[in-house]
Structure formats: C-alpha cells, structure tokens
Amino acid sequence: MRLLNAIISDIRFQSKQGFYLVYxxxxxxxxxxxxxxPESFLRIALPLVVFSDPSVLGLFFIGGIIMLEKxxxxxQVLVVSPLTTGEYIIAKVISLSVVxxxxxxxxxxxxxxxxxxWFLFLTSVVLTSGIFTxxxxxxxxxxxxxxxxxxxxxxxxLLLVLPCFSILGSPLLYPxxxxxxxxxxxxxxxxxxxxxWYESAGLTLYLLLANYLLYRYAVKIFENKIVFQD
Amino acid sequence: MIQIxxxxxxxxxxxxxxxxxxxxxxxxxxxxxxxGPSGAGKTxxxxxxxGLLRNYKGSIKVFGxxxxxxxxxxxENIGVAFDFPNLYLKLSAEExxxxxxxxxxxxxxxxxxxxxxxxxxxEKDVRTENFSKGMKMRLNFIRxxxxxxxxxxxxxxxSGLDPVNAHIIKEIILEQKSxxxxxxxxxxxxxxxxxxxxxxxxxxxxxxxxxxxxxxLMLEHGKKILKIEYLKEEKITSEEFEMNSMGxxxxxxxxxxxxxxxxxxSCEATLEEIFIKLTGKNLL
Ligand SMILES: Nc1ncnc2c1ncn2[C@@H]1O[C@H](COP(=O)(O)OP(=O)(O)OP(=O)(O)O)[C@@H](O)[C@H]1O
Ligand SMILES: [Mg+2]
Numbered sequence: 001m002r003l004l005n006a007i008i009s010d011i012r013f014q015s016k017q018g019f020y021l022v023y024x025x026x027x028x029x030x031x032x033x034x035x036x037x038p039e040s041f042l043r044i045a046l047p048l049v050v051f052s053d054p055s056v057l058g059l060f061f062i063g064g065i066i067m068l069e070k071x072x073x074x075x076q077v078l079v080v081s082p083l084t085t086g087e088y089i090i091a092k093v094i095s096l097s098v099v100x101x102x103x104x105x106x107x108x109x110x111x112x113x114x115x116x117x118w119f120l121f122l123t124s125v126v127l128t129s130g131i132f133t134x135x136x137x138x139x140x141x142x143x144x145x146x147x148x149x150x151x152x153x154x155x156x157x158l159l160l161v162l163p164c165f166s167i168l169g170s171p172l173l174y175p176x177x178x179x180x181x182x183x184x185x186x187x188x189x190x191x192x193x194x195x196x197w198y199e200s201a202g203l204t205l206y207l208l209l210a211n212y213l214l215y216r217y218a219v220k221i222f223e224n225k226i227v228f229q230d
Numbered sequence: 231m232i233q234i235x236x237x238x239x240x241x242x243x244x245x246x247x248x249x250x251x252x253x254x255x256x257x258x259x260x261x262x263x264x265x266g267p268s269g270a271g272k273t274x275x276x277x278x279x280x281g282l283l284r285n286y287k288g289s290i291k292v293f294g295x296x297x298x299x300x301x302x303x304x305x306e307n308i309g310v311a312f313d314f315p316n317l318y319l320k321l322s323a324e325e326x327x328x329x330x331x332x333x334x335x336x337x338x339x340x341x342x343x344x345x346x347x348x349x350x351x352x353e354k355d356v357r358t359e360n361f362s363k364g365m366k367m368r369l370n371f372i373r374x375x376x377x378x379x380x381x382x383x384x385x386x387x388x389s390g391l392d393p394v395n396a397h398i399i400k401e402i403i404l405e406q407k408s409x410x411x412x413x414x415x416x417x418x419x420x421x422x423x424x425x426x427x428x429x430x431x432x433x434x435x436x437x438x439x440x441x442x443x444x445x446x447l448m449l450e451h452g453k454k455i456l457k458i459e460y461l462k463e464e465k466i467t468s469e470e471f472e473m474n475s476m477g478x479x480x481x482x483x484x485x486x487x488x489x490x491x492x493x494x495x496s497c498e499a500t501l502e503e504i505f506i507k508l509t510g511k512n513l514l
Pocket of ligand 2: 273274385
C-alpha cells in the first residue's frame with residue numbers, strides 16, 4: 001500500500017525534522033494564552049485559535065516540509081519511484097491534517113468545558129487543513145528557497161485570511177464565503193455555536209469540492225514545476 | 231531494451247538543441263557507457279529516457295514501448311542513481327533505504343546485505359547528515375538497486391569515491407550485469423569505461439560521434455607496435471617492433487634471448503586518445 005507508506009514516511013520525516021516539537025510548543029503557548037482569557041472572551045477566541053492551527057500554521061508547515069525535501073534532493077528520488085504525484089500530495093494532506101486534528105482537539109478539550117459539535121469540529125479541521133496544505137503545494141512548486149516561498153505566501157495568506165473578517169460584518173458580505181477559508185471558518189464557528197443543518201451541509205460540500213479542485217490543480221502544477229521542471 | 235531514434239531535444243529556456251539527431255540502442259544484459267565532455271548532453275539523454283524531460287522529438291523505446299506511453303509503473307523496473315546524493319538527512323542509512331523501498335513492490339528486502347557490501351552496515355543507524363560525501367554516494371547507489379530493477383541508470387557512479395570503494399561499486403555493477411541486468415552509465419572516467427562497458431558512445435554537442443566496444447576502438451585506433459624496455463650495459467633502453475610476423479623477427483628474438491627485459495607494451499590507443507582524435511576535444 002504505497003499511499004499508506006507515504007503517510008507513514010511523512011509522519012516520520014516531520015517528526016525527525018522537529019515539526020511536531022514546534023507544534024507542541026505552539027499548542028502549549030496557545031493553551032497558556034487561552035487560560036488567561038476571561039470566559040466570555042474565550043467563546044470567540046477559542047474557535048479562532050483552533051482555526052488558525054490547520055490554516056496559517058499548516059501553510060507554513062507544508063512550505064517548510066517541501067523546501068526541506070527539495071533541499072535534500074529527495075523529491076528527485078520520489079519522482080523516479082512508483083509513487084505517484086497524487087499519492088505524494090494526498091500523503092502530505094493526510095499527515096498534516098492528523099497533526100492539526102490532534103493539536104486542535106487538545107486545545108479545545110484543555111481550554112473549555114463547554115460541549116461542542118465534534119462532528120462539525122473534526123470535519124472543519126480536516127477540510128481546512130486540506131485547503132491550506134494544497135495551497136501550500138501550489139505556492140511551493142515554483143519556489144527554490146525559503147525566502148521566495150515566504151514572499152509568495154504572504155499575498156496568498158492575505159487573500160485567504162482578510163476575507164475571514166467579513167464574518168464579523170454585515171450579512172451582505174456572505175458571498176465572500178466563496179473564499180474557501182471563509183467557508184471553513186464559518187463551519188468551525190458552527191461547531192462551537194449554532195448553525196443550521198443546511199448551512200453546515202452546504203459548507204461541507206463546498207469545501208469538499210474546493211479541496212478536490214485544488215488537489216487536481218496541485219497535481220498539475222507539481223508535475224509541471226517539479227517532475228518536469230519546464 | 232532501449233532503442234533511440236532521431237532523438238532531438240531543446241530545453242525550453244534555451245534555443246540550442248541539447249540533443250541533436252541521436253540514434254543508438256542498448257541490448258539486454260549490456261553495460262553501455264556514455265562518454266563526453268561537460269555539457270555534451272549525457273545527463274540530458276539519461277533524463278529523457280528515465281522520463282524526467284518531455285516534449286522530445288523522435289522516438290525513445292524502453293522495454294519495447296514508447297517512453298511517453300509509460301505510466302509510473304515504469305519505475306518498478308528502473309533504478310536511478312543521480313550524480314549527487316539525495317538522502318533524508320535526519321534519517322539513518324537503514325531508514326532511508328526502508329522508506330524509499332516501501333514504494334516498490336519488491337523493495338522490502340532486508341537492506342543489511344547491501345549495506346554490508348558497501349561497508350555501511352556498522353553505520354546503518356547513523357543519520358546520513360553525519361556521513362561523508364563518499365558514504366552518501368555509496369548509500370545512494372545501493373538505494374537505486376535495492377528493488378532489483380531490470381534497467382539501471384548511473385550518472386558518474388564512482389565520482390567522489392576512494393579507489394577501494396570505487397572498486398566495490400564497479401564490482402557490484404559487474405555482478406548486476408552477470409545477473410542479466412542492463413546498465414546505462416555516464417562518466418568522464420576512461421578507466422571506468424574501459425573496465426566496465428561492453429560498449430561506449432562518445433558524445434559531443436548532443437551528437438554521438440562513435441560507438442563501439444572499448445577493446446575494438448582501442449585496437450582500431452592504435453598502432454600495431456610492441457614497445458620493449460630492456461637493460462643494455464646497465465642502462466634502460468627501449469625499442470619498438472612491428473607486431474606483424476614478430477616470431478620471425480631475428481632482432482626481436484635475439485633481444486629476448488640476450489637481455490634482461492624490464493617492460494613490454496602493446497601500443498593500442500587509450501580511449502582518451504581516441505576521443506581527442508575523433509572530436510578534437512578534451513574530455514574534462
Ligand atoms: N535545466 C537546463 N536548462 C537549460 N539548459 C540545460 C539544462 N540542463 C542542461 N542544459 C544544457 O544542455 C546541454 C547538455 O547538458 P548535460 O547536463 O546533459 O551535459 P552532461 O554531458 O551531462 O555534462 P556533465 O558532464 O557536466 O554532467 C548543455 O549545453 C547544458 O548547458
Ligand atoms: Mg551530467
């Protein structure tokens with residue numbers, strides 16, 4: 001089972017490179033900050049913090065991972081192995097969403113005793129992680145060093161994060177939910193507060209579609225820029 | 231095993247043909263060597279066959295099928311060792327082999343014998359970031375043959391290795407050949423080519439200048455002369471003889487009978503000399 005092996009490889013690579021240590025440190029930092037907040041504030045802050053984990057952090061992690069693989073030249077080895085580009089990318093998505101789920105769950109359980117909708121919570125963490133990891137692959141494919149990656153990530157980050165503030169504004173801004181990160185944030189907030197079944201179903205389907213399209217695009221970009229380098 | 235016809239290739243960011251109208255074929259069980267100066271197109275040709283470059287003109291047939299129509303399953307039967315080591319630096323030697331091996335149907339063999347063979351068994355649990363260049367190259371090399379591929383591509387397989395380790399790698403390449411495997415290697419190193427290759431192709435500016443077995447080329451381009459050094463009045467003296475009808479050459483026979491012989495050499499050309507003669511270029 002190549003895909004399974006690729007996921008195991010990714011988890012091993014990420015742990016040996018120290019990514020999980022960084023994750024643990026950041027999670028502990030979040031927990032400390034959240035524990036200092038008053039209960040009323042926590043209700044808003046917690047979903048936002050949890051959301052930032054698979055999104056903003058995820059985007060930088062996937063960047064770091066691919067840069068390291070490029071730098072060590074192992075991507076070239078994978079390219080001449082039977083592992084397909086699709087399997088390579090799915091393994092990245094799954095391995096990173098596993099960590100995101102672990103971290104997000106730990107933060108939620110440890111900082112609040114309120115009941116949440118765990119099904120929506122997990123769905124939104126996984127789908128958010130997918131979107132941002134795939135964006136990371138797309139941004140990364142054409143970069144040769146970390147500086148380039150950071151420079152290219154910033155505009156994407158702004159495009160994905162800024163529209164999220166529309167959630168606080170007038171309902172007229174709802175169409176901005178077409179931006180996948182906004183849809184993901186709405187689903188996450190829904191897990192912590194109230195959401196109609198049809199909105200959550202709609203958001204979930206939309207995010208699944210966005211993940212699928214981004215995946216197809218990421219495979220194409222990866223083959224053009226990394227496999228064939230043309 | 232490999233048939234190349236009218237192959238042409240230009241990198242998209244360049245307007246000069248990197249490969250220009252190339253034809254050759256490699257038979258099953260053969261070690262085929264690509265020799266040529268830097269920039270000649272050796273790596274480019276290998277990358278085209280391996281499938282890392284696309285939009286070529288002409289035809290590349292591997293295992294009887296056009297390269298373009300192979301999918302990823304192609305790599306189950308291909309081993310590639312690039313000319314620079316590419317390893318997971320934070321993983322140990324053994325972990326590196328197991329991790330990549332897991333992607334092949336037949337890659338889950340015990341890595342110990344191969345590690346032992348290239349003298350890395352004692353270091354199997356050491357992270358490769360602590361390896362020397364030569365150790366990395368050796369690990370890189372065994373990783374490429376670990377899944378027992380039918381066809382192997384080695385780019386400068388002995389570069390950066392000390393003579394002992396270079397010898398081990400050459401021995402393994404010859405063993406692979408005896409096991410019926412086909413090997414396509416590139417090198418600047420004429421000795422390596424002479425020792426290993428059944429046939430070599432000289433390549434300059436994206437074109438093949440000549441192909442043949444090293445032995446045939448050396449004889450064809452050499453002089454049929456024997457050079458002999460012997461001790462005459464306490465001094466080393468040298469003399470040359472035509473190889474034809476040597477048995478009847480009285481001067482030669484007398485020399486053998488009456489003097490202390492120091493060295494005897496035939497004067498076939500070295501590959502290096504042939505290369506310079508045919509291309510007007512130096513190899514390095
Ligand atoms: N990625 C690339 N983009 C554009 N041109 C390239 C690229 N790689 C190689 N070339 C050009 O193609 C030609 C053939 O290069 P190639 O790397 O195949 O040579 P080589 O015979 O392997 O040389 P060396 O012995 O130095 O490894 C050279 O003129 C080189 O400049
Ligand atoms: Mg080369």
